[in-house]
Amino acid sequence: MSAxxxxxxxxxxxxxxxxxxxxxxxxxxxxxxxxxxxFGRGNSHIxxxxxxxxxxxxxxxxxxxxxxxxxxxxxxxxxxxxxxxxSTRSYFDTNVDEHHHFYFEKSGRLEDIDHNxxxxxxxxxxxxxxxxxxxxxxxxxxx
Amino acid sequence: MSAxxxxxxxxxxxxxxxxxxxxxxxxxxxxxxxxxxxFGRGNSHIxxxxxxxxxxxxxxxxxxxxxxxxxxxxxxxxxxxxxxxxSTRSYFDTNVDEHHHFYFEKSGRLEDIDHNxxxxxxxxxxxxxxxxxxxxxxxxxxx
DNA sequence: ATTTGTGCAAATCGTTTGCATCTGA
DNA sequence: TCAGATGCAAACGATTTGCACAAAT
Numbered sequence: 001m002s003a004x005x006x007x008x009x010x011x012x013x014x015x016x017x018x019x020x021x022x023x024x025x026x027x028x029x030x031x032x033x034x035x036x037x038x039f040g041r042g043n044s045h046i047x048x049x050x051x052x053x054x055x056x057x058x059x060x061x062x063x064x065x066x067x068x069x070x071x072x073x074x075x076x077x078x079x080x081x082x083x084x085x086x087s088t089r090s091y092f093d094t095n096v097d098e099h100h101h102f103y104f105e106k107s108g109r110l111e112d113i114d115h116n117x118x119x120x121x122x123x124x125x126x127x128x129x130x131x132x133x134x135x136x137x138x139x140x141x142x143x
Numbered sequence: 144m145s146a147x148x149x150x151x152x153x154x155x156x157x158x159x160x161x162x163x164x165x166x167x168x169x170x171x172x173x174x175x176x177x178x179x180x181x182f183g184r185g186n187s188h189i190x191x192x193x194x195x196x197x198x199x200x201x202x203x204x205x206x207x208x209x210x211x212x213x214x215x216x217x218x219x220x221x222x223x224x225x226x227x228x229x230s231t232r233s234y235f236d237t238n239v240d241e242h243h244h245f246y247f248e249k250s251g252r253l254e255d256i257d258h259n260x261x262x263x264x265x266x267x268x269x270x271x272x273x274x275x276x277x278x279x280x281x282x283x284x285x286x
Numbered sequence: 287a288t289t290t291g292t293g294c295a296a297a298t299c300g301t302t303t304g305c306a307t308c309t310g311a
Numbered sequence: 312t313c314a315g316a317t318g319c320a321a322a323c324g325a326t327t328t329g330c331a332c333a334a335a336t
Contacts, residue, residue, distance in 0.1 A: 026310060028316060049300075063318045068301065087227040087325090089300065102269075105276065113267055122262035123282070126245075130286040133248065137280050139266070143273040169335055171291060192325080206293045211326065213291095230300090232325070 012036075023077035033060040034070045038080070044094045045083070045110040051092075083110065085138060100137035107143065155179075166220035176203040177213045181223070187237045188226070188253040194235075226253065228281060243280040250286065 016035050017027035025031060037054050038046070046054075052067045071092050074080040083091040085103050091110060100113040118137055126132045159178050160170035168174060180197050181189070189197075195210045214235050217223040226234040228246050234253060243256040261280055269275045 026315070028310070030317070047300090065302080065319075066317055069316080084228060084230045087230060087233045090230050102267075104273075111270075117265065117267040118263065119265035120261065120280075121264045122260065124245075124256055124260040126282070126284045127254075127286065130247075130284040132282055133285050134283045135280065136283070137263075137278065139269070139275055140277040140279070141269045141273040142276050143270065169290065171335070173292070190325095208294075208327080209292055 019079075023079065025073060025077060030060070030062045030066050031070055031073075033058070033062065034067065035074075035079075038074075038092075038094055044112065045091045046094075047089045047091055049089070083136075085110070101139070103138050103140045104143045105140055113137070113139065162222075166222065168216060168220060173203070173205045173209050174213050174216075176201070176205065177210065178217075178222075181217070181235075181237055187255060188234045189237075190232045190234055192232070226279075228253070244282070246281050246283045247286045248283055256280070256282065 013032070016032050016039075019039075020027040020031055020035065034051065034055065037051060037058060037060070048064070048068050048071055051071070052062070052064050055062050055067065071080065071082075075082050075092065078096060079094075081093045081096050083093050083101065085091065085101070086108055093110075093112075095112055098115040100115065100118050102111040102113060103109075104111070120135075120137075123135070156175070159175050159182075162182075163170040163174055163178065177194065177198065180194060180201060180203070191207070191211050191214055194214070195205070195207050198205045198210065214223065214225075218225050218235065221239060222237075224236045224239045226236050226244065228234070228244070229251055236253075236255075238255055241258040243258065243261050245254040245256060246252075247254070263278075263280075266278075
């Protein structure tokens with residue numbers, strides 16, 4: 001009885017709609033359903049294709065183009081973070097807080113590393129006048 | 144008068160051939176020429192397409208498929224390191240020593256950071272029984 | 287002679303785009 | 312009403328693949 005499959009409660013629906021409106025996005029049916037799939041579960045790292053197939057499974061009427069659209073829009077609005085580790089696909093992370101990743105080379109799976117589990121005591125300055133937008137630490141493990 | 148354009152010196156040719164033989168790769172014309180382009184210059188981060196066009200410019204007779212082939216083979220043999228940061232293309236790094244990168248978001252350019260310019264005093268253990276194959280630190284700057 | 291590498295063109299695959307249609311405010 | 316969103320199918324671009332031919336040992 002996932003919220004995506006059954007009728008969402010009014011409060012849920014409102015919460016999602018508010019979340020979207022807060023970043024000036026129209027809470028359309030598709031965005032609501034995708035947001036519910038993305039943020040309503042623990043599943044923090046997902047690919048476009050995977051989200052699309054989750055949507056189909058959940059009976060959500062949405063096209064692949066709209067999935068890509070929503071993922072990029074959400075990312076631009078700071079609701080998601082895009083992670084590029086494997087050149088064959090992009091992952092989108094629902095965790096937008098500062099954190100790092102384990103990357104399991106065999107399975108292609110990602111796992112969060114809380115930022116306080118990594119401490120960097122020395123870092124180079126950003127080149128002349130440029131500012132650092134993000135520091136990504138990826139620990140690759142053979143698994 | 145690049146070594147790729149003109150006839151290579153006997154010592155150069157021998158050195159490259161030895162380098163390839165050392166990792167049990169046949170020193171074919173194409174691999175020699177590509178190795179020369181890759182390792183003979185300062186240019187440490189290159190894409191397959193860029194190497195291909197460099198090769199054409201240098202008058203080297205090689206196909207794109209062979210460029211991909213050589214890049215992957217060299218990487219498998221430890222002569223190169225593949226870097227995935229931008230999902231639209233793969234970079235190959237001739238620097239295979241432990242080091243990190245600046246990534247210039249606007250230009251898509253990469254710049255090496257010597258590993259002793261980054262110091263990590265706290266790192267999580269690798270998950271159960273798995274070993275860490277590599278730690279990548281990417282500092283993204285808006286430039 | 288045998289193995290390995292190369293080149294071409296076609297195939298793949300994730301992602302993007304153009305455009306007509308629909309929907310939310 | 313009308314800007315913004317969606318869906319479809321075609322286009323894309325980097326990379327891979329199949330297979331015949333060529334080159335290295």
